[in-house]
Amino acid sequence: MADPGIADEQLRALLGTLKTRSSLTYVDLAKLASCSHGAAQKYVTKPGHERGESTLKALLTALGADDIERAEALRLLKLTRPDHRDPAQVTFASAAAAAECTVWEMERFTPAEATVHTAIDRGAYVPGRHHAVTPPPYVPRVHDTALRADIAAAAAGDLSALIVVRGDSSTGKTRSLHEAVHALCPDWAVVRPRSAAALRGLAASGLVNRRPCVLWLNDLRKFLGSDGTGLSLDVLRDLLAVRRTRPVVAVGSLWAETLRDAIAEEDRHSDNIDLLTTDNEWVRWHDVPSDLLTSERVSARELATGSRDARLDEALADRDRVGFAQTLAGAYELLQRYTNAPHRLNRLVLDAAADSHRLGHTHALSAPLLRDIAIGWWREERGRTSPPDGWFDDALAYATKPFRSTQGVQALIPLDDAAGYDLADYLDQHLQRVRLKIPPPAAFWEACLTHAPVAQAHHLGKRAYQRLLYGHAIGLQRRAADDGDVCALAEWAAILRVRDDLDALTALSTERAEGCVFLQLARLHARRRTAGPAKRAWHQAGAADRLGQADAVLADIGKLDPQWTAQQWRDLTTAGSIRPYRLITKLAELGLVSEAIAECRELLGQDPAAPQLLLTLQGKAGDDGAGIPPGPPSGDIRSVAARLHADGDLTKLRRHSEAHPDKVVRRHLTELLLTVDREDEARELAETSRAASRTYAAFLTRQARWRELGRMIAEGNNEASTNLRLHLNGDQELDDTALLIKHHGLDTDGTIAG
Template identity: 35%
Template sequence: MFWTVVSEQLDAGISAGGRGRLLAVLRDRFPAHHLFGGPARLPPGPRLPARPIREMIDPFDLEVHPAIDAGAAAEGLPPLPRYVLREHDHELRVIVARAAEGASGIAVLVGGSSTGKTRACWEAIQSLPDEWRLWHPINPGRVEAALDELPRIGPRTVIWLNETQHYLLTTPPEVGERVAAGLRELLRDPDRQPVLILGTLWPDYWETITIRPGAGQPDLHTQARDLVTDADIPLPDAFSGQAFSALRGAASGDPRLADAATHAVDGQITQYLAGAPELLARYRNALPAARALIEAAMDARRFGHGHALPHQLLEAAAPGYLTDQEWDSLDDDWFARALTYTAASCRGACGPLTAIRPRPGQPAPQKPYYRLADYLEQHGRVVRRTQWAPAALWDALVAHAAPDDTLQIAVSADQRRLDRCAFPLFTRAAEAGDKSAALRLVQMLARRRDLDGLQARADAGDGYARAQLTHLLARNGDEDAERNLRDRADARDRHAAFELINLLGGRGDLDELRTRADAGSDFATIELFNRLLERGEQEEAERFLRERVASGSKIAARALVEHLVGRGADQEAERILRADPNADEFSTLRLYSLLAERGDQEAEQLLRTQADDGDPGAHFLLINLLARRGEAEELLTRARQGDQGAAATVAYRLVENGHDEEAEPFLRDLADANIGLGPTMLADLLARRGDLDGLQERVALGNAYAAGPLADLLEQRGDHDEAARLRRFGFNADGSIATSDMD
């Protein structure tokens, strides 16, 4: 009550920021029991997760990279080199200053490894008033800490999200979305203002969060994208111009800066200070055992393992990176000596692979965990991008991967058709309750026609597995299975309904499809329409859809509109859209696109506005409009700016017109992001020009669509045995063609 009264008395003439700072000072200097002449009677509240900012005196606690030494310790200099301001620092400090004045804000520094992101944040918060606190959620895990403690974060708090991808790009993605939603709510909660969110991201993580998915692709990062959009502050990879001149001036008092100014390549000062050249030299010049250890860590990270790599995983995987001769030459303590080599500091910075030291209060594991240096991780993602990983690594990942990383590693294995690895990993994640893993597991079992595996999943209560199982059995003529499928479809089991419609369509049972469509099944409506078109019965197909539209079917109206547009009957499509009294948002946007195609500028502007505001339906229709009008220049501009829908359209048109060379860069981007037909079209392009190496590279990257064209090419070159084995079994973990058992 006292503080409420004081707050009300101060409202008259002090700004929000000033009032907040004054109240904080009063609280600190005059605790409640002093003001009321005795001990406070209220029980103490829960301990705040944030710590006073002035207690955060060690930058390394906040994950600032150590720097090379270069003789600085002998001269008694501080652990970090003198700081040289650059353009991004000024932008960041404006946001920090606004927070100090009472306005909540967020800044996400985006740059490559060791470009100075975390150090810039550390330097910027030094200007905050003493009453501010800092929250660095890491224990027991970053995401767990964020979800648990976020509701208790109060005003004047810095939320320190170094390596923000660990909080927002989670497996499953729903967890990261919960964190992002909580942070968005924190920013707009008037009772907890001001707060300051500081994050750091590599550019590829920024792209993953912020690029909108193409039409038909799931949007996994809506909350995260809304959180960070327009909050990015890009960092350059190098010092140049005035920044480099300022660096030379500061170097006179710091041997580390002097060393970097003299020896750093292309102005990459921060990378040099973090020991990047020495890290690369240590990796390139390593003896076979140490090199194998580093490459095993690189591959484990690129296939989805978290940064904490178990001792057992590395010990089991590293031998797979050694030749028989190298392995035979090792002595019994080879692994320990390799770890000693990789752990040695690089001119004062951390070595290539270092043990993670448990913090006070954390239980010490029986065997240590290790972390790969960020710069080497990024380097490995580039230089080992198309390298085969040995079977020993995949076996080690199956046996020793951390539970939180299981699903992502399973996806990587499944993309490479490594069923013997993907199966146990998906199973483990599914049994732990991960719905995404359960779905992928059932898809794998169905692909292999594994009835026993599907039955086991169905017996465990998996409805999707039951639907897949009964569908497979029904296709094989099992009457009981078909009866079961019908019963569950009639009981409104969507999985069963979908599989039943597929079954009916496959056998050409149009009568039952019509019956189920008339009963309201959207699945049956679309299936029957497509089957009628396949049989050349266009008039009957259109008559059927019009009947369903008259009965109020939204899916029939949408299908009819697209069919009419496809055969040039745009005006009739417009009439259908205008006549719908309950048109949804997409139908309205579709009408705008048709009007825009006829030259209606107002309709086109409405469509563009919706698309620019992030509406995926409007974006899809705008790209389609540009393609139909032949607006090649705008499509190219959008594609080059990262618009994946535009890139897909450009690529498809170029391929249709025989311009494979121009289409290839767009197709590669689409294939890398696994968007639309990008993976398939790139594989076809490589096959057309007989690029055996290119197809093998795509398979190594997990593009299963490249396996068929590769087999065709092998066959054309006379390698019939290898082609046959590839068609039957796929690729093994070491790049050889072999069976993919699920044991």
């Protein structure tokens, strides 16, 4: 039987020759063959690509193949397909398709399928000649030992956890995972969910129970999302905690800065925080350094000498000072591709892709989305002018053109499974860093509303609301809510509450009589001190909705009627929705300490925490000073910082902060800097520390410096956004400017909207 791999390479060589002869770009070829740009390019160039006969015939016609060439191409296509497939594999493939997953047999899970960066060859390139691309020899990394130990334990059924490598772009994370699963999980299936929703439904599908599976979650950011929409601890438990006869090895990768963005301070109680930062048994982290360690460099030199692979020699030389793995991935060439683009519009398309990612778009980037965002940036720079005819096709062709070979590195990568694109990792990370504080124009949000997948609308709407862009946020949440997303409907209602827009919120509750809307209506009535309507709206919400929002809603109503609110908490306790312990704490928060003490006495002997709680409550009531927990030891780093702050010893507190970069220590330092009129230094510290940024934003809020806060929010500063929104939603009286911001929000440049 012919080797399918050889037939695959011969077919790609034939198609590459036909394309060179035709002089067609992939954009033109896709149009003539009536397929997506990505489908055309991958069909011609990608090893192991699942090729259909109808697409091949269309491509051959577009390429002007003669009868002999057509017959040869169809013959080679048949040879790429094994004559026989195990019925169990057919069933597994069908189940994978139903679960919206892509699957591979391990022997067919190539570096290209794993999205290992193509290693660029800086040698002489001969146009028109087919270049077989194979990765250079793998350089063992120090982190491999611990990584493979975890994967081996998971494969043996001794570890149930998601195993994640993290580090900067193009540092070898994906290659490390690919080499490890090939070595430790031979003959297994590799499963890649096509979306966050598919991952959330994977346990229920039963797919990973059919045979040993590697769950491949490379680029983990694509599976994260707002609460209830992405990967969470609960999803991991459902996948990994069950007793099974067939093991699952779950692996993933994540940029370090994506980790920071996913756990922004305002989401401190989110699924992302619980999954990625809490000390839990479900995620195992392995850090990948940005460059080779000394011992790794010795191994690389030995491999370069033994294999005579010039790519390793070039990477070790690292003439462009980007790093070993980064040189292999073409990092310098990617930056040059962007910097030396022949037309400003070529760069704007790449800027549009990077901006989409930094502002929360994780799906394939469609051509219409990139086009409209790029035009928006063009008009920001040049006014209401239009780019020249044919500019977008030219920009796409430039961005997607491979370097040095038909399978070389691309700045913008056409995707197989969607009519869209992705940005090369290294260029993506670089552009996100240099563009971090550039506010996107209104055209960005309008393009997302029109062209982003509806599954992205809720998340993008939250990003718009973080910048107080009320109109764009409501538009995106409305689109998601129209598709049945109840979380988006709740967010929409919450924005109306924050704006104090009673008429719009009342109309929404009539149009969409959902519990989440009534609860926001209850909060708004309570804020307006109309207790009767607030209570009615509370009762109009369903029991499950009331439980989920009880803390916020009843806290607002409790300021008007503590006894009525206490009864609601008692009703929830009687129904078994909350524990008695929580009832006691809520009664105390309402100021009903004597009632809380009475409830607590009834718990004595039933709950081991009751005696300590009783002592604390008695202390609050003035009955006994005992039971108040002692403060932290006087010698810990935070207590030292507090003492230095109180003493006003800036010099020692600076040194203490440098030695102990703890968030509370940084907060004390920032507060002292502001106290002694060192605002420039405090602002500089806020650039590198979230705790300092939060403290500085609170300082600006207290001083009513709304213009500076607006600028910070437009630049994407979450701490400034959180502080301002808390202030707008608080009980204190607002000045005229703050009221305008509360009712109208901000514009994209941070000025007051309207």
